[in-house]
Amino acid sequence: MSTPQLLFKNRRPGETVFIDGYKATGGYQGLEMALKDSSPEEIREQVKESGLRGRGGAGFPTGFKWNFFPSGAPGPKYLVCNCDEMEPGTYKDGVLLAADPHQLVEGMILSAFALQTDVGYIFIRYAYEQQADYLRKAIAEAKAAGYIGKNILGSGFDFELHVHGSAGRYILGEETALLNGLEGIRPNPRLKPPFPATRGLFGRPTTVNNVETIANIPHIITGGALWFRDLALTPGSSGTKLYGLSGHFNVTECFELPVGIPLREIVENYGGGIRGGRKFKACLPGGASTPYLTAEHMDVALDFDSLEKVDSRYGTAGVTAFDDQTCMVAATFNLINFFARESCGWCSPCRDGLVMVRWLLETIDNGQGTPEHLEMLKDQLKNIAGNSFCALAEGAMGPLAGLLNHFEQEIVDHIETGKCPFRK
Amino acid sequence: MAQEEKIDQIGLLEEEELAAFIDHACELEHPREMVIDVLRAIQKNHGWVPDEGVELTATILGITPIEVEEVATFYDKIFRRQVGRFPIHICDSICCWSNGGEELAEQFQKTLGITFGETTKDGLFTLLPSCCLGVCGQAPAVMIHQKLYGPLQLDDVDELINRLRREASA
Amino acid sequence: MPTLTIDNQQVTVTDGSTVLDAAEQLGIIIPHFCYHKALGPVGSCRMCAVTVHEGTFKGLKMSCLVKAEEGMVVTTDDQQSVEFRARVGEWLMLNHPHDCPVCDEGGECQLQEMTIASGHGIRRYGGKKRTHNNQQLGSFVAQEMNRCIQCYRCVRTYKDYCGGSDFGVMGSRNRVFFGRYKEGPLESDFSGNIIDACPTGVFTDKTYRFKSRYWDLQEAPSVCPHCSLGCATIPGGRYGELQRVRSGVNEKVNGFFICDRGRFGSSYVNHPDRRRQVRSDGQPLTVGDGLSKLDAQARELIEEHGPEAVLLLGSNRASLETNWLLQRWAAELGCRAPLLSAHLQRHQAAQVAAFDLSDRLASLEKVRQSDLVVLFGVDPLAEAPMLAVALRQAARNGALIMVYDPRPIELPCEVDHQPTSPAQLLAMLVSDCEPEIVRIREMLSEAEMPVLVAGGDLLGAEGLLRVKQLAVEQSNEKRPCLIHPILGGPNSFGSAVLSLPEQDDLLTRLESGRTKMLICVETDPLLEAPEGERFGTALSHVDNLVVFDYLPTPLSVHANLFIPSTAPAESAGSFINNEGRQQLFAPVTNPRLPIAETGAGNHPPREFLSTAPGSDPQPAWQLLQQLLGDMGDLETVRQQMATAVPRLVDFTNLQPGGVCCRVTDADERSLYAGDLPEQPEGSLQLVVTPARYGSDLPSRFSAKLTPRFAPAVLQMNPKDAAALKLAAGSKVSLDTEVGSFNLILNCNKDVAAGCALVENGAAFPHLVPGGLPSFCQVSAGVRDD
Numbered sequence A: 001m002s003t004p005q006l007l008f009k010n011r012r013p014g015e016t017v018f019i020d021g022y023k024a025t026g027g028y029q030g031l032e033m034a035l036k037d038s039s040p041e042e043i044r045e046q047v048k049e050s051g052l053r054g055r056g057g058a059g060f061p062t063g064f065k066w067n068f069f070p071s072g073a074p075g076p077k078y079l080v081c082n083c084d085e086m087e088p089g090t091y092k093d094g095v096l097l098a099a100d101p102h103q104l105v106e107g108m109i110l111s112a113f114a115l116q117t118d119v120g121y122i123f124i125r126y127a128y129e130q131q132a133d134y135l136r137k138a139i140a141e142a143k144a145a146g147y148i149g150k151n152i153l154g155s156g157f158d159f160e161l162h163v164h165g166s167a168g169r170y171i172l173g174e175e176t177a178l179l180n181g182l183e184g185i186r187p188n189p190r191l192k193p194p195f196p197a198t199r200g201l202f203g204r205p206t207t208v209n210n211v212e213t214i215a216n217i218p219h220i221i222t223g224g225a226l227w228f229r230d231l232a233l234t235p236g237s238s239g240t241k242l243y244g245l246s247g248h249f250n251v252t253e254c255f256e257l258p259v260g261i262p263l264r265e266i267v268e269n270y271g272g273g274i275r276g277g278r279k280f281k282a283c284l285p286g287g288a289s290t291p292y293l294t295a296e297h298m299d300v301a302l303d304f305d306s307l308e309k310v311d312s313r314y315g316t317a318g319v320t321a322f323d324d325q326t327c328m329v330a331a332t333f334n335l336i337n338f339f340a341r342e343s344c345g346w347c348s349p350c351r352d353g354l355v356m357v358r359w360l361l362e363t364i365d366n367g368q369g370t371p372e373h374l375e376m377l378k379d380q381l382k383n384i385a386g387n388s389f390c391a392l393a394e395g396a397m398g399p400l401a402g403l404l405n406h407f408e409q410e411i412v413d414h415i416e417t418g419k420c421p422f423r424k
Numbered sequence B: 001m002a003q004e005e006k007i008d009q010i011g012l013l014e015e016e017e018l019a020a021f022i023d024h025a026c027e028l029e030h031p032r033e034m035v036i037d038v039l040r041a042i043q044k045n046h047g048w049v050p051d052e053g054v055e056l057t058a059t060i061l062g063i064t065p066i067e068v069e070e071v072a073t074f075y076d077k078i079f080r081r082q083v084g085r086f087p088i089h090i091c092d093s094i095c096c097w098s099n100g101g102e103e104l105a106e107q108f109q110k111t112l113g114i115t116f117g118e119t120t121k122d123g124l125f126t127l128l129p130s131c132c133l134g135v136c137g138q139a140p141a142v143m144i145h146q147k148l149y150g151p152l153q154l155d156d157v158d159e160l161i162n163r164l165r166r167e168a169s170a
Numbered sequence C: 001m002p003t004l005t006i007d008n009q010q011v012t013v014t015d016g017s018t019v020l021d022a023a024e025q026l027g028i029i030i031p032h033f034c035y036h037k038a039l040g041p042v043g044s045c046r047m048c049a050v051t052v053h054e055g056t057f058k059g060l061k062m063s064c065l066v067k068a069e070e071g072m073v074v075t076t077d078d079q080q081s082v083e084f085r086a087r088v089g090e091w092l093m094l095n096h097p098h099d100c101p102v103c104d105e106g107g108e109c110q111l112q113e114m115t116i117a118s119g120h121g122i123r124r125y126g127g128k129k130r131t132h133n134n135q136q137l138g139s140f141v142a143q144e145m146n147r148c149i150q151c152y153r154c155v156r157t158y159k160d161y162c163g164g165s166d167f168g169v170m171g172s173r174n175r176v177f178f179g180r181y182k183e184g185p186l187e188s189d190f191s192g193n194i195i196d197a198c199p200t201g202v203f204t205d206k207t208y209r210f211k212s213r214y215w216d217l218q219e220a221p222s223v224c225p226h227c228s229l230g231c232a233t234i235p236g237g238r239y240g241e242l243q244r245v246r247s248g249v250n251e252k253v254n255g256f257f258i259c260d261r262g263r264f265g266s267s268y269v270n271h272p273d274r275r276r277q278v279r280s281d282g283q284p285l286t287v288g289d290g291l292s293k294l295d296a297q298a299r300e301l302i303e304e305h306g307p308e309a310v311l312l313l314g315s316n317r318a319s320l321e322t323n324w325l326l327q328r329w330a331a332e333l334g335c336r337a338p339l340l341s342a343h344l345q346r347h348q349a350a351q352v353a354a355f356d357l358s359d360r361l362a363s364l365e366k367v368r369q370s371d372l373v374v375l376f377g378v379d380p381l382a383e384a385p386m387l388a389v390a391l392r393q394a395a396r397n398g399a400l401i402m403v404y405d406p407r408p409i410e411l412p413c414e415v416d417h418q419p420t421s422p423a424q425l426l427a428m429l430v431s432d433c434e435p436e437i438v439r440i441r442e443m444l445s446e447a448e449m450p451v452l453v454a455g456g457d458l459l460g461a462e463g464l465l466r467v468k469q470l471a472v473e474q475s476n477e478k479r480p481c482l483i484h485p486i487l488g489g490p491n492s493f494g495s496a497v498l499s500l501p502e503q504d505d506l507l508t509r510l511e512s513g514r515t516k517m518l519i520c521v522e523t524d525p526l527l528e529a530p531e532g533e534r535f536g537t538a539l540s541h542v543d544n545l546v547v548f549d550y551l552p553t554p555l556s557v558h559a560n561l562f563i564p565s566t567a568p569a570e571s572a573g574s575f576i577n578n579e580g581r582q583q584l585f586a587p588v589t590n591p592r593l594p595i596a597e598t599g600a601g602n603h604p605p606r607e608f609l610s611t612a613p614g615s616d617p618q619p620a621w622q623l624l625q626q627l628l629g630d631m632g633d634l635e636t637v638r639q640q641m642a643t644a645v646p647r648l649v650d651f652t653n654l655q656p657g658g659v660c661c662r663v664t665d666a667d668e669r670s671l672y673a674g675d676l677p678e679q680p681e682g683s684l685q686l687v688v689t690p691a692r693y694g695s696d697l698p699s700r701f702s703a704k705l706t707p708r709f710a711p712a713v714l715q716m717n718p719k720d721a722a723a724l725k726l727a728a729g730s731k732v733s734l735d736t737e738v739g740s741f742n743l744i745l746n747c748n749k750d751v752a753a754g755c756a757l758v759e760n761g762a763a764f765p766h767l768v769p770g771g772l773p774s775f776c777q778v779s780a781g782v783r784d785d
Ligand SMILES: Cc1cc2nc3c(=O)[nH]c(=O)nc-3n(C[C@H](O)[C@H](O)[C@H](O)COP(=O)(O)O)c2cc1C
Pocket: A053, A054, A055, A056, A057, A058, A059, A060, A062, A082, A083, A084, A085, A086, A087, A170, A171, A172, A173, A174, A175, A176, A208, A209, A210, A211, A213, A214, A390, A391, A392, A395
């Protein structure tokens, strides 16, 4: 494997590395260096230089976000790690934590230092109880080693880190809903502004970042911003990325590969082609909320900007492949069903609009659709997209947009033949 | 302790657990942040969260039952109705769906003789549809008590069920 | 003050206004659901979408969330906005049942209006609808959850705004449910507000179920008659029956909501025992005959026995017009000036508020905006419920609420309550060194907008003057320290404004034996004066008792001559509320026997009469005009009154349902700085407080409220009970200056030490709040009378 392995460097099948193994490959060196030699501003500057973009799906430049943070404000401030990871097709954070939990722990301490937050929370989904246990153990180890607690490594910096388990619901991944969840109130997203950086957890300045985003920080500190930028294959991108493969690939594993890798390489080299010798028809390039790519996109580079150019999104880089026997109406129905069921119930376009879309897709999939239903589908897409309270319904429109962009003929076939062309 | 026994009338939490929650609630500035922890602990011991569990949580955290209920009913992994000893969450999201998730779900229904939302007569199994379980590379997958199983072949279902039955009678 | 263009019209709005507000200013009503003026915007329904062409954020935007900007260009009627709002209409109707024909909300349903406004007209969704089971929420509010459109207004009203703790939102996605944890009566004293707040027929007034269609209902703006705050209400009635009350809007007073006492306390108007005919010693008379008889008798008595022979008694339930005309009639008759209250101490406290405090009165709006509110001798839920909600708004904005009161104060917000006995209260107010008053002074001096809330019942005239002293001392050039006094009734302030400084006491007058005829106008001293029993005895000196009332009071049964008057909802009139706001009310229904009653549940009888049965009651002011032989209408009366009493606001500047105005300041009266009685050795201080429901007479006669009537108990601090060897729950005897009563003892550590607390209400009418400080003994066991 030619890609340098940062996040997965300690990963062995079926094993979990704890503090000894982690330190053996250079773990906590970044933290020690930084606490000794760097100021919080310098770290924030380095992260900005590195071009790191959030790995939680939205791809917001991390350094930029951190520079908005009122790190000098008096009183409690929080750093929250988002390990909700409930978007179908996305499982990279789970793999990372199962292999090497200290990656995140060190990243949290470093990030907290950079942001001058005194308390950190790792918000982790219900299904990742195993990973939560590993994290608890890793945190205890880090505490014992003096990396967490009061006056860390003599730097005068104090930091406490807690693991907070969830109880299932995709919306908790949305950062403001997550904060409500942490506070123990109903996890509907919050109205923005104010943004979490001003009024976040318990009304205090808060930064929320993805697991993988934070796990990258120690590597940026030890390797340097320029080195990190150069890891990516496309200009303007930086770093490596965890690609979780799923669906109809022959190999459905998670790989650490450069940002900007072309889709073809994923499909042919890492995914090992499509199962049963079938043909690649389409994929979700970055989780359930990203518009489909098709065979014509084989040479598109997988990075934030390139995918935006083809009306899709990099998302979480969880690539779900579909073979040529897949009914894309049914696949989209499945995806919309997920979003409709996971709606938090706050705003009308999502709570009710997605139910409408689900019914339309179901009707068409059942062979009972009419041309009016197709028109209604387009009309729902137009009116839901961009108009919901949070990005959940927006995300739901990803696959619907992909369906209408690339597979409208398939819908027409359903309508014209009165049945699903793929169903035997 | 006498007072604490009173607040947990039907023994939903271990004594030490309860004491620890109460202590922790006293320490925290916002005890409410523990609501999911307490509900999950009750569910772990009792299998689900009965009304008494909601009320106990409210008492521990110093909030009202409705404030607990507002949260408890939001999450789908908190059960406010009785479930079997082994609630089986069958993933029906896209990766599992594309890898035979529907057939797997049918197999479970056939084997157990129940449909989604039902519990077997012996009180052992409840079938529940679930969104993505975070093991999309091992599709199709199911989760039982926070343990993940996947990829599951149709033939694996009988064996899994039998193993759980044996576990239950042991 | 940005100027923006909406649909090609320019409008200038205040800073911080939203585009939705700005459009409204132009008369463009953008459809909306989740936005509510009192609750603010939350952006959940998405109905209020408009297109912003020029502005910081362009495109389709929610007008309730976007702040108006200078130079902004917005359209509400462009295709994009119109189409989107139609989709929102469609989404919200997805699950809605076809209920309109049987839904009580029909006709006043925002969902009906907004769905039409949104342009959604034809159902296209053919999938399953979500359905819910309903909860029984008690006798006030009916729930039909299937009609819900998830605007979250109910929970934001009940919980966030009013501070109720037994209502919430459960579940998620398209299955959210708004209700209680478990079925059962809603506990909040403001529960009925969800009826007004809910834009659909989910929450409707159970007491009004299936009574009227909105378009058949007669409504008019009114003023709540149940406490001194004078909240804006809109009663509705039909066919002689007052069927419901909903909240009016007065941003200076209640804002947008009212309390349950105000909302459900209206059925006194239809009380089955209400007397609707003039009766003279049991014989029915026409109104004209009754009045002639009264006039002749009164004149005869005065002629024979002098000006003391006839005593006129006004009240704080009677309108300003009635009380004033009573004064005119007395002058005309040549008898002594009427007493405008049977309750001397309450009346004196009201006069302090109306005169001595008149230059530093705070409205309820000021209370909501305050950053420090100190309450002296006030239990808001008992005496002025909407004050509690106002305090909550202050607290939500960070204000500190401090309460010094002997009662166990419950408030829907954080409160620093120091149980303080009445004697301690009066003493601390004039102390230099008492630690609490030192602390209060310190905090007041730092507050930016302090308000002192002073309870007239507990503090009396003397106490109010002491609070004034504190306010004067705490005012500076930068800001005044204002006072929000709480008084005994809806027009306490009004009758105080009219009253003459020299006052004697009803009982003294009666017991002197010189009064031959007593004319009580809309008051029953048996129930509304502190020594009801003594009054009853004193009545034996009176040969002729005349009662004007709309309530079936005990006194009206004793009356030699009874003349039916109208309830506030049946007449025009005015009250002056506790902070001096002169407010008008308009008639809602005509007085008559409700059709529902004439038919006894069956079809109304087919008798053909030229007048409606039971339509004799007339407004008391109108009856007095007839006695005066004056043909002037209400406008004329008001004009004359405003001229005679220059403090009053010119009535032509006021209208029912408006914000109205405060009467002008007056010179101090400082009449009552007197000695307070000494506490006898070994006694307890007696605290009589209004029950939350059924203390004011209109609510006592309102059947709808009976589920909230509380049983009579005596409350004491457990330490006092222990010292007297009294067990909680046991029967005790309460010995007071006016009699002994057997009660059940409740111990409550939030009752101030040294106090015995009883609630005046339906279950215990014997002691009335607001007397002179008085003392009592409590002992074990039951005493035979
Ligand atoms: C419905 C929804 C679900 C989300 N789920 C996740 C998630 O599981 N993990 C995550 O890191 N971010 C998730 N996000 C994005 C977060 O809101 C937030 O942008 C992210 O945590 C920021 O971290 P990053 O900048 O490091 O990516 C989700 C967003 C939405 C709207």
